[in-house]
Amino acid sequence: MRRHRIRRLTLTLTMVLAAVAVPGTAQAAPYCGLVWGSQPEVGAGAAPADTDMVMGVRSGRHGCYDRLVVDLLGQDTTFGSYDVRYVPGVVEDGSGRTVPVRGAADLQITVLAPAYDGDGNATFTPANRREVVDVAGYRTFRQVAWAGSFEGSTTLALGVRARLPFRVFVLPGVARSDFGPRLVIDVAHRW
Template identity: 55%
Template sequence: MRKFHVWLFAFLVAAGLGLVVPGAASGAPYCGIAWGSLARSSPGLTQAQVVNVRTGEQACFDRLVVDVNGTMAGYSVRYVPQVLQDGSGMPVDLRGNAFLQITINAPAYDSSGNSTYKPADKSELANVSDYKTFRQVAFAGSFEGYTSLGLGVRARLPFRVFKLAGPGSGSGSRLVVDVAHTW
C-alpha cells in the first residue's frame, strides 16, 4: 500500500509540473480588439484649423493623427465605396480594398483663406508603404469649414476614433483614428 501512495504522489507531482510549465511564447500580441466597423461621428464646429496629419504603427493597429491648433470639435469617420473631394465631389483615387472618409469639422485654412495645412503631395500625406493595414492617406480637400481625408486600407477592418488634448501643454488637440490589423 505504501508503494501505491509513493507512485500516486510521484504521478500527481509530475502532472502538477506539467500544468505549471509554461507553453511556447507566441510572437503575436494579444489585441482583444472589439471596435467594429460602423460609422462614428461627433457634432460640433471649431474656430481651430487643421495643421498636420501623421501616421504611426502599433502592435495591433495602424494610427492616423490629425493635429488641430485649438480645441477639436466634431468629426465623421465611415467606410465608403469611394472617397469624394470636398466641394467638387470628384473621386479621390486610393490604394486599398476598403476606404475610410475622415471629415474633421475644422478648416485647413485661416480666416483670411491662407492654408494652415499644405501637404507637399496631396495624394501621399504619409509614407505607409510598410504598414500592415494602411495603404494610402490622401487629402480630399477643405471646404466651408470642413476638412476631409481619404484613408485606403487593406480590408474593411475594425476602427476606433477619439479626441486628445495636446500634444504637450499647448492649446492644440488631435483626432486619432486607429484601424486594427485583424478582426
C-alpha cells in the same frame, strides 16, 4: 477482461471528445483584445470654434493597429466634430470628384475644421496630395490622400487593406499653448 477494455476505451474516447471544442460553442478571443467595429464613428461635440484648424497629419504603426493622427490648433483644448466611415469612394470637397486610394476599403475622414485660417491662408498643405503621409510597410494602411478643405471642413481618404475594425477618439490639447487637440483614428490589423 474484455468488458474492462471496452469500458476503458469508451472512457478514453469520451475524454478525448470532451477536450475537442465543438464548432460554434466557443468564441475566439478578440484580436489583441480589441472590441472595435466597422460602423461609422461620429463625434457630434460642441460646434467647432472659429479658431479650430487642421495643422498636420501623421501616422504610426503599433503592434495591433495602424494609427492616423490629425493635429488641430485652436483655443479650445477639446474637439469633437468629426465623421469617420467606410464609403464606396471618398469624394473631393467642393468638386465631388472621386479620390482613388489603394486598398480594398476606403475610409473617409471628415474633420469639421478647415486647413486654413480666418484670412484664407493655408494652415496645412500636404506636399503630395496623393501621399499625405508615407504608409509604406504598414500592415493595414495602404494610402492617405487629401480630399480637400472646403467651407470649414477637411476630408482625407484613407485606403485600407480590407474593411477592418476601427476606433476614433480625441486627445485633448493644452490650454493657452500651441498644443491643440488631436483626432486619432486606429484601424486594426485584422478582426
